[in-house]
Amino acid sequence: LGIKGAPTCELVFKNAKAELIGTRRMGLIRYVMSLMNGARLGIMAQSVGLSDAAYREAYNYAIERRQFGKPIIEFPAVYEMIANIRAKTDASRTMLYETARFVDMYKTLEDISKERKLTPEERTEMKHYSRLADAFTPLGKGMTSEYANQNAYDAIQVHGGSGYMKDYKCERLYRDARITNIYEGTTQLQVVAAIRHVTTGTYLQQIREYEKEVVVPELEPLKRALSKMAQMYEKLVELVTTPKDEDYLDFHARRLVECAGHIIMGHLLLQDANRNPELFRRSAEVYIHYGQVEVIKNYNSVTKSRIEDMGYYKLMPEK
Template sequence: MIENNYFLQNEDLVQHFEFLIDWEEIVNAFELGFLDKQEYDKTGKEEFSMAPASKEEALEFYKSVLESAGELAGIEISPIVQKMDIEGLKYKEGKVEFPQVMINAVNKVKEAGILPYSIGRKHGGLGLPCSVQAMLMEIFSRADGSLAIALGCMNLAETIERFGSEEMVETYVPKMAAGELCGAMALTEPNYGSDLPNLQTRAIKGEDGVWRITGAKRFITHGCGFADKPSIILTLARTGSPTSGARGLSFFLVKSEDVYIAGIEKKMGLHCSPTCEVVYEDTPGILVGEEGYGLVKYSMAMMNGARLSIAGQAMGIGMAAYGEAKKYAEEREQFGKKIQNIPAVRKMLELMDREIIAMRAILQEASRSIDLYHWKSERWKEQGMDEREIKKEESIKKWEKLANLFTPLSKYYITEQANRIAFDSLQIHGGAGYTYDYDISRIYRDVRITNIYEGTTQLQVVAAIGGIVTGLSAKGILRQYLDEEMNSFSPSKELSENREKLERSHELYLSLENGENKDEVAFELVESATRVIIGVVLERGLKKLDGTAREKRADLVRAYNLDSSALLEYNKIRIENKKTKVLA
């Protein structure tokens, strides 16, 4: 693995932090008048001691966390990940054993004070906006996907913070922030993968008032906990009738010591991430929130966060693949020259380069949308503002709709491109890349799951298509967003033409009356919309740069929009052909 500071020596990531992110709007929305600092001044509570009092202090704190994470991931953890992968996990009689090198790595993150990155300050966490959390997930995932997942599971406390009772929050969240508990999401069942409305694990409330759960869950990451740290398993179970669908599902907190781990999957990648089969037999569970809202409210909120985390994970693994390809091409000599100078190889590297900036652009725009609605609304709720009134606020409505669209778009786009980059990186390595001697073989195996779990690419298209179709209507939120953003700079000819192609594809899609016909070309419309959105974000960022940095990035952005032009034309033709067949 390349060994350097994965933040400071990542030029595009640093550019985002220093120039491309509008920290004024992010910090204003997230810190909301620096309430945590006011609380510290008022009470002297230690958990608020690091709370910033200004935008400058906030940025100094965010950057220090990223620099520390970059050093840990790139210098201390990256050299040991091959050993972690080879050693892997061991399972015996319901217990999972982790490699000591991985336990040491997690402990280093804990000792550095970075572990509780998504947990609120009042419960012992760092209290970081999503824009920074996404960077952290990328940084740690670049070192190792399994490690990043473990850290992410330890940060699942956010779901409890948001929906749990006061007693539940006080009992479990501080322990997760301290690294004493892990977290797990238990949604999938052996016969019900993405078909969550029909899952059959049952929860029955006894005369003693205790809910007891019976059933089995499959593919549950860290259902076993981590090392000597047990998990609290956030479990979706049926409290209604067997045919009650989504409205018959409720959400429970279950302790891992109360379930049986029947086994772990033997996977092609992520060898240090335990994918467990969890068996519940009259297992006690604590109801989270209200009965009947398990899927439609709590699980969906948790899944949206998880999907953005997987986008960040794929971003990091994709960056690792690109870095390894670039390094190998700079060093490997064939036909009397470095292979980076062979046109076919150079073409592959250039495509990776522009896709990396595109992936990071959509990841950060999705994170921005969450910071501008979710954290702001949560802060208002903490101040006692009525939730119904918050939802009426125009900026909250706008950014919530955009977050619900950008989240599946980023998950689909980044995971697909990361897989492509890893594929091409292995190709650049040639036969050597197919051996375990080079890190790309592990990277290639690890990235493959990212466009499958937490909802396949095909399901992300289903999740996004409605938001694109309605969003591009005359008064749709996506149309408003594109208009506002493109009015803030002078769009290139390529970007303007791509927007026109998207509009035409949208019209053609709407003209298809049969739902099945629309389904067959939904991906084409989603891909077209995603590339236009990314093109807008990339060109918007150019106005914040100057000199050589701007020139270099402008070349990449123009090349990206030219790639998009060809793809949008292809997608438009595909939708046209579907309409022609329907009329024939």
């Protein structure tokens, strides 16, 4: 479909001479996971770039294109789409920076540990940031790559029929975005990695840390909205984990992970808006509203279904 600048092919090695590198049995859990986590951060950055390009293309087209005697950006149906693209882009960027910060923190301490013995406080700090990096990487990769796809889709919609043609860049963005939620692990696999941080409480602990941040009075309503979302999330985690049924947890895992994502990204945008209202207030308002609706939707999806209903979704090969 896309990323035509990167030639891709499958390599098959047959009877090739091989030499063991590293420690036996550490291949998947240490080396591949370490490589994948680095690459996942890269895909997050790629997703932010795609989303940002989608925003610029959609915005520039909407101020130029006129229909019914006015620029299409003046129609609520159009400016809502563009505002959502912008909000999801800003939310993706702030998530990327926060994840990169956690990775930087633990990697710096890891580097220091190669030079000298860490103090007990430093060791605790390294473990703390390593855990946060481990939790935020799949969450951020999953959320930002899905947003890159949604944003590229909406950018085409803003362009109407022209967006479907090759004349405008949004057609390429749409094709290029499609790989981001597939390679370095599909979104479903990011959920598999992230769900343990839902059940062990890593996300909730970090949300509690964000809740301690003080914001200006104008932003208090947003902070309260995030706090309500966190209450719903906590309740959802309890509802889904109480039956101790692995299939049931897997069935709702994506909903739980996404709720954590909306709340965390909402908090990060809120902090951005607190530091720089001119740049981020609008996106914080739009994103937190969007996230709130999504959390309510996920909450309803869980509370309005029964464990037995999973059977209706289970499609097995016919005998």
